[in-house]
Amino acid sequence: MKIRKLVPEEYVKASALLHLAFPESAYETELVENLHRNGKAMHEWVCIHINKIIAYIAFTNAYHGSAVCGLHLAPLAVKPEFQRQGIGSELLRFALRQDVIKENTIFVVGKPRFYQKFGFEPCAMPLCPFDKNNAHFLSLRNNTSSQFTVGYEAEFSGR
Ligand SMILES: CC(C)(COP(=O)(O)OP(=O)(O)OC[C@H]1O[C@@H](n2cnc3c(N)ncnc32)[C@H](O)[C@@H]1OP(=O)(O)O)[C@@H](O)C(=O)NCCC(=O)NCCS
Numbered sequence: 001m002k003i004r005k006l007v008p009e010e011y012v013k014a015s016a017l018l019h020l021a022f023p024e025s026a027y028e029t030e031l032v033e034n035l036h037r038n039g040k041a042m043h044e045w046v047c048i049h050i051n052k053i054i055a056y057i058a059f060t061n062a063y064h065g066s067a068v069c070g071l072h073l074a075p076l077a078v079k080p081e082f083q084r085q086g087i088g089s090e091l092l093r094f095a096l097r098q099d100v101i102k103e104n105t106i107f108v109v110g111k112p113r114f115y116q117k118f119g120f121e122p123c124a125m126p127l128c129p130f131d132k133n134n135a136h137f138l139s140l141r142n143n144t145s146s147q148f149t150v151g152y153e154a155e156f157s158g159r
Contacts, residue, residue: 001048001090002047002048003046003090003091004045005045005046006045006046006053008036011036017053017054017055017056017077018032018075018077020079022075028075028077031075031158032058035060040061040155043058043071043095044056044057044059045091045098047091053079055076055078055079055088056091057073057076057092057095059072059074059095059106060156062107062150062151063150063151064148064151065151069105069126069144069150070104070139070150071105071106071107072150072152076091092118093118104141105143106141107137108120109130112136116138119140121138123139123142125145126149127149128149129150129152
C-alpha cells in the first residue's frame with residue numbers, strides 16, 4: 001500500500017470512494033466536489049492498493065474571522081471492505097507527520113475515542129458551528145483562550 005497526494009485527474013475516483021464510505025449521506029461527496037470545483041486550498045492524501053484508491057483524507061483552512069487559525073480535518077474515509085484493518089489510522093498518522101500539517105493547529109469533528117489515539121483532545125474553544133456543545137469536536141496543538149466560533153470554508157455549510 002502506498003500513500004501519496006491526490007491529483008486532480010483522480011477527483012472522480014475520490015468522489016466514488018466517498019460515496020461508498022458514506023452510503024447514507026451525499027454531504028461528504030458533495031463537500032469535496034464543491035471544494036475542488038471552487039479551487040479551495042486543500043491538503044489531500046490517498047492510500048493506493050493495486051492501483052485503486054482505498055482511503056482518502058483532506059484538510060481545509062480553519063478561520064478566526066478572516067484569519068487562518070489552523071486546519072479542519074474532514075473527511076477521512078476508507079473503502080468499506082478495507083475498514084477496521086488499520087488503514088484509516090495509517091493514513092491519518094502519515095498526514096499528521098507531513099510538514100504542512102505537523103506544526104499546525106488541527107480541528108476535527110469525529111468520534112473522540114478514535115481521534116484521541118492520535119493526540120487529539122476535546123476542544124473547549126473555539127466553538128464548532130456544526131457540533132452542539134463541541135461534544136465531538138477535538139483539536140491538536142490548540143492554545144485558543146478567547147471565545148469565538150471557528151470558521152469553515154463556505155462549502156461546509158451545505159449540511
Ligand atoms: C472511520 C474510518 C475512517 C476509520 O478507518 P479504519 O481504517 O476503518 O479504522 P482503523 O482500522 O484504522 O481503526 C479502527 C478504529 O476506527 C474506528 N472506526 C472503525 N470503523 C468505524 C466506523 N464505521 N465508524 C466510526 N468509527 C469507526 C473505531 O474507533 C475503531 O477502533 P476499534 O476497532 O477499537 O473500535 C473508516 O472506518 C470509515 O471510512 N468509516 C466510514 C466513514 C466515516 O465514518 N468517517 C469518519 C470521519 S469523517
